[in-house]
Amino acid sequence: MPNILDGAAIAAAIKLEVAEEVRSLATCAIRPGLAAVLVGSNPASQIYVRNKVQTCAELGLYSDLITLPETANTAELLSLVANLNSRDDIDGILVQLPLPAQLDARAVLDAISPDKDVDGLHPVNAGRLQAGRPALAPCTPAGVIEILKRSSIPLAGAHAVVVGRSDIVGKPVAMLLLAQNATVTICHSKTRNLGEVTREADILVAAIGRPGFITPEMVAPGATLIDVGINRISTREEFDRYFAGDARRDAAFAKRGSVIVGDIHPQAFARSGAYTPVPGGVGPLTIAMLMSNTARAARLRRGI
Ligand code: NDP
Numbered sequence: 689m690p691n692i693l694d695g696a697a698i699a700a701a702i703k704l705e706v707a708e709e710v711r712s713l714a715t716c717a718i719r720p721g722l723a724a725v726l727v728g729s730n731p732a733s734q735i736y737v738r739n740k741v742q743t744c745a746e747l748g749l750y751s752d753l754i755t756l757p758e759t760a761n762t763a764e765l766l767s768l769v770a771n772l773n774s775r776d777d778i779d780g781i782l783v784q785l786p787l788p789a790q791l792d793a794r795a796v797l798d799a800i801s802p803d804k805d806v807d808g809l810h811p812v813n814a815g816r817l818q819a820g821r822p823a824l825a826p827c828t829p830a831g832v833i834e835i836l837k838r839s840s841i842p843l844a845g846a847h848a849v850v851v852g853r854s855d856i857v858g859k860p861v862a863m864l865l866l867a868q869n870a871t872v873t874i875c876h877s878k879t880r881n882l883g884e885v886t887r888e889a890d891i892l893v894a895a896i897g898r899p900g901f902i903t904p905e906m907v908a909p910g911a912t913l914i915d916v917g918i919n920r921i922s923t924r925e926e927f928d929r930y931f932a933g934d935a936r937r938d939a940a941f942a943k944r945g946s947v948i949v950g951d952i953h954p955q956a957f958a959r960s961g962a963y964t965p966v967p968g969g970v971g972p973l974t975i976a977m978l979m980s981n982t983a984r985a986a987r988l989r990r991g992i
Pocket residue numbers: 828851852853854855856857858875876877878879882895896897898916917918919951970971974
């Protein structure tokens with residue numbers, strides 16, 4: 689039977705550690721602070737930001753939620769970021785993506801001080817990661833490494849295959865695996881004979897954004913499968929393709945009209961040695977690592 693890697697439990701453990709770190713920083717009169725910037729009224733973004741602010745409160749971090757109207761322009765956002773860069777009570781700046789189309793997201797993210805870039809998306813932090821001396825690593829990739837390490841999956845010398853090369857997930861997760869001495873292969877939409885490559889993986893990380901894309905025959909028996917994908921499916925045909933015969937999910941589908949599936953076909957999990965479920969695998973780590981990065985930024989900025 690494959691081992692299910694319980695991301696929710698690992699995230700809870702990390703949050704407890706951050707809360708402890710925050711208590712210890714309080715003895716030096718330091719309270720890590722996160723500024724969360726939300727532009728417009730995208731319902732999903734509102735939920736994400738609310739969860740982040742709520743988690744700050746639970747763990748004892750200070751947070752400041754700043755909302756701007758949908759019509760905000762790039763100059764306004766750049767001026768807000770400049771102000772947050774200069775505020776001493778703010779250690780981390782998070783600009784919730786996606787931004788409305790009229791805004792220059794790249795310019796805004798690049799304006800965040802690298803020391804306060806708790807999403808790890810600034811080119812300076814991407815460069816540090818590439819150079820093997822990460823300060824603030826992107827949250828979801830850092831969460832993937834925490835899952836693997838805390839589940840005692842051997843990384844040194846393992847062949848890790850990452851499918852996806854985005855700046856947010858694929859590339860940084862590959863760099864972090866390399867830093868753990870894995871032998872890393874990065875695949876993307878132009879990779880030839882993808883199934884042959886993925887079948888070589890001891891650890892297969894899927895960050896593609898396509899439901900159930902990694903099928904059972906693309907997986908070596910006993911491999912560790914890390915599914916970063918979050919895809920919502922809402923037709924019965926799609927449901928049956930991934931979850932036929934799964935009574936629990938069927939009930940959820942009937943109730944809500946949709947369910948989430950990852951980038952790995954659920955039938956592939958049966959072949960694995962260990963896997964992250966969707967939901968409840970990689971997803972919960974993202975906020976936990978954001979909190980961890982904010983506490984870390986607070987220490988690094990003060991040379992602690
Ligand atoms: P992107 O769309 O930015 O990148 C997708 C990557 O997949 C690209 O590198 C693309 O290749 C590759 N790809 C697409 N089609 C194929 C194919 N047919 N064969 C091989 N590779 C392919 O997505 P993200 O990296 O932002 O996100 C990936 C997934 O992770 C999504 O489902 C997203 O929702 C989820 N996600 C989950 C998070 C979490 O908290 N759990 C956080 C962030 C993302 P190419 O570069 O050649 O186009």
